[in-house]
Amino acid sequence: MNIAKNFKVDDYSNKIISWLKESCLNYPAEGFVIGISGGIDSAVASSLATKTNLPVTALIMPSKNNQDQDMHDAIELIDKLNIPYYTVPIQPVYETFLESTQAFTNSKNDRQHVIKGNAQARFRMMYLYAYAQQNNRIVIGTDNACEWYMGYFTKFGDGAADILPLVNLKKSQVFELGKYLEVPQNILDKAPSAGLWQGQTDEDEMGVTYAEIDDFLDGKKVSDKALERISFWHNRSHHKRTLALTPSF
DSSP, X not given: OOOOOSOOHHHHHHHHHHHHHHHHHHTTOSEEEEEOOSSHHHXXXXXXXXXXXXXXXXXXXXXXXXXXXXXXXXXXXXXXXXOOEEEOOOHHHHHHHHHHTGGGOOTTOTTHHHHHHHHHHHHHHHHHHHHXXXXXXXXXXXXXXXXXXXXXXXXXXXXXXXXXXXXXXXXXXXHHHHHHTTOOHHHHHSOOOOOSSTTOOHHHHHTSOHHHHHHHHTXXXXXXXXXXXXXXXXXXXXXXXXXXXXXXX
């Protein structure tokens, strides 16, 4: 990881916009597609993408676990950015998935909510890539440096993307960019959540705050409890940050 140092929001914004445009044209592709959740990361990533003056399309992919406010915030952002979008509810295909996997569901596995949440993230990935292939677009991922280091993303779900413009930014820097880019206030104010089950928030699930992860990434001292949680999440998620294992012989 290469955490952004000497962060100046206007300078970094311009660099990311130029990098996004150059990367897209060199791919080569005609523009971008991004999933908009109503959260800060997708809001910042999409706001940066629109400033490339290349085509950007948004997909809103709600499930019953998403709050109505998330949909409202996503549409408010899209209206502000003046970009086309499609609403693709994933609930029907998700319910079919649950029904079709009953035969091998392991009731003794106490992480059913995580398994189900990961499935939703992977369905969203499938829709994004279907649109990308239909329209010669590249898929923008929204993972930030904290999420990437912690492995706080779904393998082959929200971790699957062609380009990751925020991956070198701490969460606090993402919020700085959000304010600079005039992201709607509702999005800036809400607690970050992957929206994979009712009432879920990132910090509650990880057991550590983004501020503590930011401090750790800066090389600052954090509490023993925070260090334990950060180490736990990072060490068990190496497989998410690498390609599939291959023989060395």
